Amino acid sequence: RLYLDRIAQLKHLNAFLEVYEEEALTKARELDERIKNGQPVGALAGVVVGIKDVICYKGHHVGAASRILEGFTSLYSATAVERLLAADAIIIGNLNCDEFAMGSTNENSAYGPTLNALDNTRVPGGSSGGSAVAVQADLCLVSLGSDTGGSVRQPADFCGIIGLKPTYGRISRHGLLAYASSFDQIGIFGKEIADVAAVLQVIAGPDEFDSTAAQREVPDYQQGLLHNKSHRFAYLRDAQYHEGLDAEMKDGYIDLFESLVDAGHTVTGKGFDYLDYVVPAYYVLTTAEASSNLSRYDGVRFGHRTNEKNLDLIDFYKKNRSEGFGKEVKRRILLGTFVLSAGYYDAYYTKAQQVRRLVTDKLNEILEEFDAILMPTVPSTAFKLGEKTEDPIAMYLADIYTVLANLAGVPAISVPLGRHSNGMPYGVQIITKKFDEAALLQIAHQLM
């Protein structure tokens, strides 16, 4: 009821697309009953969770905040959702986002932007803006988002909360609407590392419905969380001294490094020559994958269908898609089909794959030598609403620090670090080796 009341009070934030009020209350009452009778309950009993509108929950609408899926109901639940329910979590509703998770501000939603609860003239970040604000404004305890190039870490940074993107394959993508399949990963928002760890514990692990979900055993994330250790940290000089990084934030990171050294850790600057290539490589590869993934939305089997009559099949597809998709999604489908087209494939797609390999190898090399890499999450604090909508390239370039972890498939987390003189929070990003979420969470806990 606390959360339901807050959701109603803070409706103007536009974080939730739908609230499952009756269902959530029923589940809560049932749990109360079970606890009263001394019956066992799951690991997340009573934990109130919101889910991004790209994650399927059987019997509920899922729409990727797009007109093209208007009226569509999930036929099955995502594995992550199944596991949350099996652990007795309460799913309270689904959350606004950029259409098909494409964006950095939540302004690409067909349902209007979500507002940053700290400053309503600013964006919450994106694409999982609703998921971030839901936790930021205490509309639920934790939430799920998806992170293809930063969509969990970046809004967490803009909202002053924690956002975790696990290793590619750590959490099953079954039931996650695909944007770029080789990058997508479900992520978790929270205000406490222990909460994020508890949710990861439940939803991670192998899944027969997703062959890219890793077979590895899931370690106990809560054990060891509170140990304080001495760490060997690296930072990327090219990231730390990048011209695009806000000057005040730059100082904030240097202060952090100094305080870490004072506390007995080592902090070493490493070169990383590829930084200026990561955004181009990311946008070539993800738009290519998206153009293929989104070809299924043709309006024939499901989704938006035009009212226009007497069209031939090709015009029928075109009309359905033209009416159903928003501007940014169309832009990316065009980009993606272009980079995949005969004659350009080698120049763009193959080249970007080669960049991905180089970036991954270099990053892994540094991660072999150090416990973790520390870097900014975003080069600036939250943008003003509308500030970047007319300049998609400027918007893409702001992803410079987040896409790295998705290109390489490594886990990364953003935790709150400081407050800018403009009043907005900013975070620090921590990156560890593949499947080392245990260390990632421990370090994040120690840094907070």
Ligand code: GLN
């Ligand atoms: N801002 C990035 C993009 O628009 C990241 C999106 C995401 O992680 N889903 O592609």
